[in-house]
Amino acid sequence: MAQFQFFDDTTSPAQGPKHIAKLRAEMARRGIDGFLVPRADEHQGEYVPRSAERLAWLTGFTGSAGTAIILQNEAALVVDGRYTVQAGEQVDTSVITPVQLADSTPEDWIAGHLPSGGTLAYDPWLHTSDGLKRLEEAVGRAGGRLVPVDMNLVDVIWIDRPAAPQAPVRPHPLEYAGEAAEAKLERIRKKMDEAKLDAIVISDPHNLAWAFNLRGGDVGHTPLPLGYAILPKEGRARLFFDPVKVTNEAGDAVGDLAEFAPIGSFQSALDELGHAGGRIRIDSATGAVALIRRIEAAGGKVDVGADPIALMKAVKNEAEIAGSHAAHLRDGVAVARFLAWLDREAPSGKLTEIDAVEALEAFRVETGALKNISFPSISGAGPNAALPHYRVTGSSNRAIERDQIFLIDSGAQYEDGTTDITRTVIVGEPTPEMKDRFTRVLKGHIAIAQAVFPKGTTGAQIDAFARKPLWEAGLDFDHGTGHGIGSYLSVHEGPQRIAKTGHTPLEVGMMLSNEPGFYKPGAYGIRIENLILVEPRTIPGGDREMMGFETLTFTPIDLRLVEPAIMTADEIAWLNAYHAAVREKIGPHLDAGTRAWLDAATQEIG
Incomplete structure (x- = not known):
């Protein structure tokens, strides 16, 4: 039984038509033609309290980002590439149309659909200044009016809305x-x-x-x-x-x-x-x-x-870095114990995605230091692994079957540090295509881990390093390569990130994730994630202040999915050195049986 996460289906597509009808009635009562419902609270947070989950309550969509635009005769839910499949499954598409952000921004949809002369209302506590400027321009293009409301219209109709949280400070x-x-x-x-x-x-x-x-x-x-x-x-x-x-x-x-x-x-x-x-x-x-x-x-x-x-918070001090090292060592041992357990039990065909989540959480609890998980674990078997932000529920729970990929993305909150790690494993035998895709993702991961760059470089400038091996095969992934991470704070922390939108220069002391992926809808998904720390680098003969990354996460990468034939000698050397470090750091903390598994899982490849 998990202590820190649940697997209930908290929403249903059936709730959308009822709740949207109530919202439209309230809009009509106030003479409003449209209302905006972003996935946000008054702090614009990615993770919000239950009392601020307005978008989920209204539409059924539970993703961490999205905007609903409700007009009297039509409605749209704009989501990014992470949530395209999820949005289509969670909302009643006869009432609300999922729209990909790559095809249309919320502002573009408003400009094209708000009736001329129409009034679009918004909650001024849920929008920033820049966001409002974009909305004003969009409503202007439609020939309409943008007006604030003094109370969120969803709150008006949400009779059983949860109370604001009151956890102790x-x-x-x-x-x-x-x-x-x-x-x-x-x-x-x-x-x-x-x-x-x-x-x-x-x-x-x-x-x-x-x-x-x-x-x-x-x-x-x-x-x-x-x-x-x-x-x-x-x-x-x-x-x-x-x-x-x-x-x-x-x-x-x-x-x-x-x-x-x-x-x-x-x-x-x-x-x-x-x-x-x-x-x-x-x-x-x-x-x-x-x-x-x-x-x-x-x-x-x-x-x-x-x-x-x-920016100050993003640059970690010596104590925060030392704490992160300790947290990652502790967490690496727990994840290695879990992977060894999975290797023993999964071939039976009796394990499910939920079983895996509960087992991994239990291994973390056994550290004696776990305060919480850092986000709901993404535990995807087979086709569910192709959903980058999948959350397993009682109704979606799949068996972990033979000859399928299983992906688990999880993290922990310890008082000395926050962790985030993804491992993709094969149960049984992989196909040649799986090995090719996994190895290309691994090559991109290694390219980021080995990157050396001058002071002033942004995450956007190195994001392509992770994508090049995939691009060469006509492939890509629709999320950033890395996000910042807090120190016993949020698992997603800005302003630093490795992504096309990562325009903050990287600085020594910043922590980020390194997590390229590949997703084949309906079949499988692959992601390999370690956390990394920006550190200074000295290049003999160079005349610039240079930086690189120290890898913080130490747990085996599944060698059964690696195709050495498409790796360079340098990439193979990196992988062998990484696995040697895994054995050295976490091996002494494992029992004899798990240590034997670790030695086999991290053997050198040629």
Whole structure:
């Protein structure tokens, strides 16, 4: 029985028609022709509390990204390539049309479908300034009007909406944080001084948690305390939470650096900021339009830009790096024990995707250090592995069959670090095509792991390294190659990423994932993921400051899926060296039987 994840079917396509009909009735009552329902909360978070799962409640779609546009006579759900198949399966397509983001953005769909003269309504707490500008332009193209609502229309009709979460806010120990909150605030204020800012409204709970060394539990699998902070250039900060969440330990840890205030007083605090007439930074990535309008209405000057905390948080300090090394060693042992178990049990044909999830979680629990999983495990057998963000439920649960690929993407939350790892294994015998595709993904993974690049290089510039072996065979994958990762925070952390959209220069101390993949719909999926750390590199004779990656994750890569004939000698040497490091690091922590399995699973290939 899993402790930290569930397998219930939380939605049904049947709920869409009923809920959309209620929404349309509310829209008609207010004289509104269309309403926007993004997958977002007031912090623009990827992971949101149950009370903010409006898109799932309305349509049945449970993906982590998407936007529904509900008009009186038609509706669209715009999703990216990760969720194309899932959207088609989870919504009633007779009522709502799934639209691929590659074919049409939400704005393009609005421009082409909103009736001329029509009114499109939106919740100003769920959209950023940049997002609103795009919406205004789209509605203008359609000859319509864009209007805010004072209460989200979904909330009006969602009678049994869950209450807002009230998990306790607790301090994050200095031994893991590596830097006192006082020192962090001093660094943040230097950035504020450089930008001539009088205050910052911290709207991203990840940034708030990092800056004040706090953690919570308001969002599943991520130790986030949902709330806001106002940091003035001088004096005490104010942290806005539901008072029932604030523990004495948190108050003692924050001390004189900040005062806790009820979340109900936050909007009047924005009014005070505006009345003071200063220059206030609102985060362009997570700051809601509602924040901007409130401050401006009170006479303040809003400066929309990057919250400087995001980049500081992305660059890990010595304690965070040491913690990550310890977490990955612990986690690598647990995953190796799981893979050995899977190898023993899967050939019987009696295991299911859920069995695998529960077993892996149990091995992590046995470490004695597991706080939570870092996201719901993606456990895909056969065709389900071809869905990059598949979540197994009681109704979708497949048996792990012989001669099929099984993919498991999972992670753990330990107080000293957050992990994320994907392994793809074969049960039985692979086809030549499976081996070819797996090896091309592996070649791309190795290309990223071995990349050396000058200071100032962005993730977008090296993303193609992972795709080249696939491109050579006319193949590709529709997700980024790597995302940033937090330190006992979110498993997905920006602004750094290895992707076509990754425009933040990589810096020493940043952690990312390295996870190229390949997906054959209806057949199988492949992904190989390790976490990596940006580190300095010295190139003899070079005249540039260079960087490369240290691999943090150590667990075997399935050699039965490797085709050495299409690998270079350098790639084979990397794989052999990686497996030697796996044996050295995690071998001593395994029992004799699992150690024997590990030695066989990591043998040298020629």
